[in-house]
Amino acid sequence: MPSASPSTSSGRPADLVSRLASPDRGARLRALRELKNQIIGNRTKKLAYLKLGAVPAVAAVLADASDDGGGDGDGSCCCRRHDLLVQSAAALGSFACGVDAGVRAVVDAGALPWLRRLLVSPDEKVVDSGARSLKMIYQSKLAPKYDFLDHQNLEFLLSLLNSKNDNVTGLGASIITHSCQTSAEQWALYEAGVFQKLVDLIGGSVSQRDASLESLTAIIRNNHEVTPKILEFENGRALNLIIKFTIDKSPRTRLLACACLIAVSKTSSRYVEGIELESKLIYRLLELLEDPGQVGDEASFALSSLIEEKEDLQKLAFEANAINKLCFHLQNGLSCPKRLQGILLALANICSKLEICRSKLLDLQAFDLVSDALRHDCTDIRVAACICLRSLSRSVKNLSAGYFMNETVIIPLLQLLHDPSISVQLAALGAISNIVIDFTRRKSNFIHCGGVKLLAELSMAMDPVVRSHSLRALKNLTFLADRKCKEVVLSEITASSLASLIRDPESAVQEQALALVRNLVDGCVQSVDYAFTENGIILDAIGRQLQYASKAEIGIQGMYALSNIASGSKVQKDAVMDQLFQHGGMNTQPFIMRFLHSNDNQLRTASIWVLINLTTSYCPGAAGRVLKLRNAGIILQLKSMTNDPCLDVKVVQKIYHLNVH
Amino acid sequence: MAQGSSKKVITKEDWEKRLNDVKIRKEDMNKLVMNFLVTEGFVDAAEKFRKESGTEPDIDLSTITDRMAVKKAVQCGNVEDAIEKVNDLNPEILDTNPQLFFHLQQQRLIELIRNGKVEEALEFAQEELAPRGEENQSFLEELERTVALLAFEDVSNCPVGDLLDMSQRLKTASEVNAAILTSQSHEKDPKLPSLLKMLVWAQNQLDEKAIYPRIKDLSTAKLEDPSAS
Numbered sequence: 001m002p003s004a005s006p007s008t009s010s011g012r013p014a015d016l017v018s019r020l021a022s023p024d025r026g027a028r029l030r031a032l033r034e035l036k037n038q039i040i041g042n043r044t045k046k047l048a049y050l051k052l053g054a055v056p057a058v059a060a061v062l063a064d065a066s067d068d069g070g071g072d073g074d075g076s077c078c079c080r081r082h083d084l085l086v087q088s089a090a091a092l093g094s095f096a097c098g099v100d101a102g103v104r105a106v107v108d109a110g111a112l113p114w115l116r117r118l119l120v121s122p123d124e125k126v127v128d129s130g131a132r133s134l135k136m137i138y139q140s141k142l143a144p145k146y147d148f149l150d151h152q153n154l155e156f157l158l159s160l161l162n163s164k165n166d167n168v169t170g171l172g173a174s175i176i177t178h179s180c181q182t183s184a185e186q187w188a189l190y191e192a193g194v195f196q197k198l199v200d201l202i203g204g205s206v207s208q209r210d211a212s213l214e215s216l217t218a219i220i221r222n223n224h225e226v227t228p229k230i231l232e233f234e235n236g237r238a239l240n241l242i243i244k245f246t247i248d249k250s251p252r253t254r255l256l257a258c259a260c261l262i263a264v265s266k267t268s269s270r271y272v273e274g275i276e277l278e279s280k281l282i283y284r285l286l287e288l289l290e291d292p293g294q295v296g297d298e299a300s301f302a303l304s305s306l307i308e309e310k311e312d313l314q315k316l317a318f319e320a321n322a323i324n325k326l327c328f329h330l331q332n333g334l335s336c337p338k339r340l341q342g343i344l345l346a347l348a349n350i351c352s353k354l355e356i357c358r359s360k361l362l363d364l365q366a367f368d369l370v371s372d373a374l375r376h377d378c379t380d381i382r383v384a385a386c387i388c389l390r391s392l393s394r395s396v397k398n399l400s401a402g403y404f405m406n407e408t409v410i411i412p413l414l415q416l417l418h419d420p421s422i423s424v425q426l427a428a429l430g431a432i433s434n435i436v437i438d439f440t441r442r443k444s445n446f447i448h449c450g451g452v453k454l455l456a457e458l459s460m461a462m463d464p465v466v467r468s469h470s471l472r473a474l475k476n477l478t479f480l481a482d483r484k485c486k487e488v489v490l491s492e493i494t495a496s497s498l499a500s501l502i503r504d505p506e507s508a509v510q511e512q513a514l515a516l517v518r519n520l521v522d523g524c525v526q527s528v529d530y531a532f533t534e535n536g537i538i539l540d541a542i543g544r545q546l547q548y549a550s551k552a553e554i555g556i557q558g559m560y561a562l563s564n565i566a567s568g569s570k571v572q573k574d575a576v577m578d579q580l581f582q583h584g585g586m587n588t589q590p591f592i593m594r595f596l597h598s599n600d601n602q603l604r605t606a607s608i609w610v611l612i613n614l615t616t617s618y619c620p621g622a623a624g625r626v627l628k629l630r631n632a633g634i635i636l637q638l639k640s641m642t643n644d645p646c647l648d649v650k651v652v653q654k655i656y657h658l659n660v661h
Numbered sequence: 662m663a664q665g666s667s668k669k670v671i672t673k674e675d676w677e678k679r680l681n682d683v684k685i686r687k688e689d690m691n692k693l694v695m696n697f698l699v700t701e702g703f704v705d706a707a708e709k710f711r712k713e714s715g716t717e718p719d720i721d722l723s724t725i726t727d728r729m730a731v732k733k734a735v736q737c738g739n740v741e742d743a744i745e746k747v748n749d750l751n752p753e754i755l756d757t758n759p760q761l762f763f764h765l766q767q768q769r770l771i772e773l774i775r776n777g778k779v780e781e782a783l784e785f786a787q788e789e790l791a792p793r794g795e796e797n798q799s800f801l802e803e804l805e806r807t808v809a810l811l812a813f814e815d816v817s818n819c820p821v822g823d824l825l826d827m828s829q830r831l832k833t834a835s836e837v838n839a840a841i842l843t844s845q846s847h848e849k850d851p852k853l854p855s856l857l858k859m860l861v862w863a864q865n866q867l868d869e870k871a872i873y874p875r876i877k878d879l880s881t882a883k884l885e886d887p888s889a890s
Contacts, residue, residue: 040744041755093752132752136756
């Protein structure tokens with residue numbers, strides 16, 4: 001493969017870099033021009049020269065030329081100074097163009113203040129050069145954040161936007177797009193009249209228009225105060241202008257206009273109702289998908305953003321034939337990873353709530369393409385494929401038919417649980433959590449592929465989110481599962497680990513662990529025995545955890561687990577009674593009393609179920625248990641709940657009374 | 662004579678009378694001409710036309726000179742020179758147009774091969790062109806075609822010999838021209854061809870409904886007599 005070190009007609013690259021420090025200005029200028037012409041367009045050379053320390057050297061030339069006030073007095077010196085400024089700025093801009101390491105190097109070399117100074121030069125070419133370079137830098141996330149809340153900074157920004165120079169106004173817009181994030185900043189920009197300038201610039205040249213549309217989006221995004229004001233401005237002139245550009249000749253302009261309107265729709269939907277804007281947006285975006293370049297890549301992301309969590313829009317997209325179009329692109333072999341990621345995410349979003357969408361995708365035979373993407377080299381694509389699978393596996397119809405519980409799906413998914421990226425693991429866990437709710441009882445497939453072992457391993461992972469998500473998957477797996485399945489789960493995860501997960505520092509993990517126990521002990525009476533493995537370590541952990549439980553969710557799962565256990569034999573019921581009373585010491589109220597007083601309806605309901613199962617009159621030992629409960633005041637409390645505001649609680653309370661008498 | 666069709670027949674006399682009634686502003690025509698001259702890069706003509714007609718160009722004429730210098734350099738095969746000029750004009754252009762940059766590098770290779778500098782060509786292909794293919798997969802196919810030139814003894818007669826044609830240079834030159842115009846926020850295509858296309862389309866539509874004096878030769882705009890043919 002070709003070597004990375006570039007050779008030039010005038011010597012080795014390291015020489016070129018050292019010539020940048022030459023005492024002779026003419027030599028420095030020649031070296032600069034050579035360097036600039038080598039790196040522009042050439043990513044490989046940029047990286048190579050970065051390693052040779054070219055950026056600090058160029059920054060030094062820029063600083064030196066900026067500082068220099070006087071000179072030898074002859075015209076050529078001034079000219080040379082101008083050239084040095086222009087060329088060094090251009091070289092720095094090129095290093096920063098699309099190369100993160102380049103941006104970092106330019107920033108670290110302290111070149112930004114020097115570049116900013118160029119903007120006030122009387123020489124138009126110098127200004128152009130400085131503006132272009134700064135614009136390149138601000139297109140990267142690594143550019144330093146611009147503080148809009150500082151008064152001087154805001155003034156400077158306004159002066160940029162007021163300039164007659166296209167490149168300078170473009171820079172102003174880029175800075176806004178890059179740095180405007182909080183609502184305080186958006187408000188500050190609005191108050192300073194920035195958005196008015198941007199709306200004017202939208203009517204300007206192509207580059208001004210595109211840059212302004214992007215900036216406006218940044219100011220509008222998620223801001224409920226600023227957005228209405230911008231839209232009401234001059235009777236909706238701004239809104240109409242943006243809508244007009246959704247049908248412009250330039251695909252990039254159309255996309256940026258759509259993105260702006262999407263931001264509007266997500267912030268203030270009332271501007272969008274009644275003008276069928278969202279429907280139009282969907283059509284425009286689907287049409288933009290056809291663009292072969294970057295615009296087409298980004299169109300699917302915009303579509304996802306528009307329809308996410310919105311069932312009505314997903315339906316509109318379905319009616320606009322979105323699924324056909326997206327699957328068509330999927331089928332045509334995408335060489336660009338970004339595009340593939342976008343399409344998968346768009347499909348994930350459109351299928352997230354509606355069964356008609358999922359059915360359509362499966363009908364179109366696109367499922368294999370989605371599961372193929374699980375093995376893709378690119379991390380983002382693997383994540384997107386998992387998310388898409390998660391949406392598809394929400395289809396109860398197909399879960400019931402066992403569509404997903406086969407090796408072509410399970411094996412790659414399980415492999416992803418070993419993925420170096422945590423986001424891939426989490427995304428895979430999300431899909432697995434759904435898939436294991438298989439109603440055909442083909443869970444043995446999953447077990448044979450080593451799924452339970454992997455999930456059990458992950459339940460002890462360092463990352464708490466991974467722990468809770470893997471427990472959730474196990475919980476779903478054990479839902480209505482047969483004995484064989486439950487035994488495998490318990491043997492892989494082990495009672496002692498499960499007990500320790502019930503006492504995990506993270507509440508989300510505790511909740512899922514308790515829910516897993518609930519499902520394990522649910523079903524036939526023999527299942528209750530699972531809570532007593534290893535000397536009842538699990539039951540004991542439940543009791544301890546409930547004593548200290550502060551969140552209702554934890555109490556709910558724990559109480560349902562206890563109520564399932566309390567449906568067992570006398571010994572098992574007595575063991576549950578012990579748990580209710582033994583923790584917390586003499587002066588602490590039993591947790592069940594606390595729960596009966598809770599504001600959470602489900603928690604009260606679950607607690608009553610425990611009592612129902614403990615006091616079932618035909619079970620041996622019932623009288624003794626009732627007595628103990630009465631002595632603790634629990635029966636009295638129960639009686640007082642006849643008029644509980646929650647219907648579920650009232651019903652359960654009635655059942656208790658029927659039970660006991 | 663007209664065959665027994667139900668189409669309306671319009672005589673040349675009638676047609677010319679109707680045409681006379683349509684008013685076209687001189688300024689509009691001047692603008693069209695200026696737009697054509699400017700977009701195609703005819704700087705001297707544009708300057709003279711501006712003086713003689715008073716029509717203002719919608720772009721700074723000095724930028725046309727720069728642009729034409731680049732175009733000419735490519736057309737003459739001086740690609741390295743062209744690249745330097747483009748970078749002086751606007752360093753963003755080649756940095757944000759990977760396809761254009763690739764085509765210019767490709768042209769450089771073609772010129773080296775044309776001049777028989779095989780060693781240099783090989784080195785250039787390895788050092789400059791191959792990395793483009795690495796950076797961007799979509800260039801690989803064209804890259805293969807270009808490098809294939811190196812494999813043949815008799816380059817002018819090989820399957821990829823069309824790369825050595827003048828037309829390849831013109832294609833690249835045109836691409837650079839368009840990119841420069843776009844960077845200057847100017848339309849890269851002149852308006853005149855669009856008008857002519859509109860004319861052709863309108864005539865095709867009208868052909869289905871009527872027999873009338875058509876314009877067959879766009880360059881003369883001569884009205885063909887409907888009674889002939």
